[in-house]
Amino acid sequence: MHLVLKTLLHHVERLQGFGYESSRLIEGRVPRIEIQLRARERSRGACSHCHKPAPGYDRLTERQFQFVPLWGIPTYFRYAPRRVRCREHRIVVEHLPWALGKRPLTASFAWFLASSAKMLSWQDVSRTFKTSWESVFRSVEMAVDWGRARMDLTGITAAGVDEIHWRKGRFLTLVYQINEGMKRLLFVAENREETSLRKFFLWLGPKRSAQIRFICSDMWQPYLNVIAERAPQALNILDRYHIAATMNKAIDEVRAKEAREVRARNRLSKSSLVLKHSRWCLLKRVENLTARQTVKLKELLVCNLRTVRAYLL
Ligand SMILES: [Zn+2]
Incomplete structure (x- = not known):
């Protein structure tokens, strides 16, 4: 040698x-x-x-x-x-x-991967060091377990729940502490079921769960259910992207419905003409509208249809 x-x-x-x-x-x-x-x-x-x-x-x-x-x-x-x-x-x-038990990697390598995963995405870590994504995930999980057993859990008042998609149809649930000056990964659970997030609350315990004031999550129903069940006092702050997407969908539905109604009434009034081709000026952000769309939006707002109210919301 x-x-x-x-x-x-x-x-x-x-x-x-x-x-x-x-x-x-x-x-x-x-x-x-x-x-x-x-x-x-x-x-x-x-x-x-x-x-x-x-x-x-x-x-x-x-x-x-x-x-x-x-x-x-x-x-x-x-x-x-x-x-x-x-x-x-x-x-x-x-x-x-x-x-590390039955795992096909040494403890040194697992720690090495887990520390690299602080700087790079898990995908990047697995590619750079030529190992499987699962090895990276298991290493992070090991480090999180290790830290969790030694971690000071006082003062967790803000938490964030996130999901990642890692293999076809397979998800992980991640829970972070997101307090000012103390941001860290607290928990990793497999899947994104109610039980995945419930495991976090079981580990945290009812006393500490009751101290959480804010929880950020997306609008995934199982998460919403478990947050309401385990931390009902917390304000559940929803991910902005999902709210915007849901809002846009609602505006679109109201607009389509109204346009249909107007057509059905067969009133060739100003409203029906205005609603036609109005889809994009309602869904786009104001600053992104073209000049013609801006005029159209002005016309629409004058009409005060239900669509307009939905838009203003
Ligand atoms: Zn023995």
Whole structure:
């Protein structure tokens, strides 16, 4: 094994009871570095539950664990875990100090991804460091769990709920604290069901939930339901984009209905002529209107139809 690599690894990731045996660079379209680990001679494996050393039982097939890229090259640890016979926990896989349970990535890499995700989008992180989106998400989740267990939860009076779409038809629910001077991710839950957001409130507890004064969310009904149920005292501030979209739709419906009514009455009055072709001057922002549309809007407002009232709203 290259001395440089060995020195570097011992410096950044010293593993108790394990050693770095060999490494190789596999060239290709996406080159990769593979580092073979081995258990130190005469060192017994430890039970993955209680971490106590236990006699060996057998060996499983080799697994790979993605490590922090070295010189930008995707890097993997390879190791065939032993199973041990723990007095208390019976036959279990040994404790692997670099791993995160069954996840295919090392703890170091997960922390590396989670800290990169503070600066880049999750998509960018997965692309840049050549790993899956799911690995990035799991790493952020790990960091959030870690932080949550140690976090000071006093003074959360403003929260924001957001959803992200990450795989076809699959969503995550994210809850942030958005107080002045204290903005942070508090909670990640899978899906965007009522239960997803309810998990957040269960974790926060009724006392702290009662202290929330403002919650921002979009108009997704399950969120609205859970906010009303778990934090009825909070003012639910709705996302401006959704309000604008709903408002535009309502104006359009009123306009179409009114135009129909006018036509039905077959009154070729000024109103019906005015309403025709008025759609865009009602839906556009005032400052974006063309000169002709501005004139049209003026005419419309003079008529004081229901459409006009809807527009003014
Ligand atoms: Zn044990």
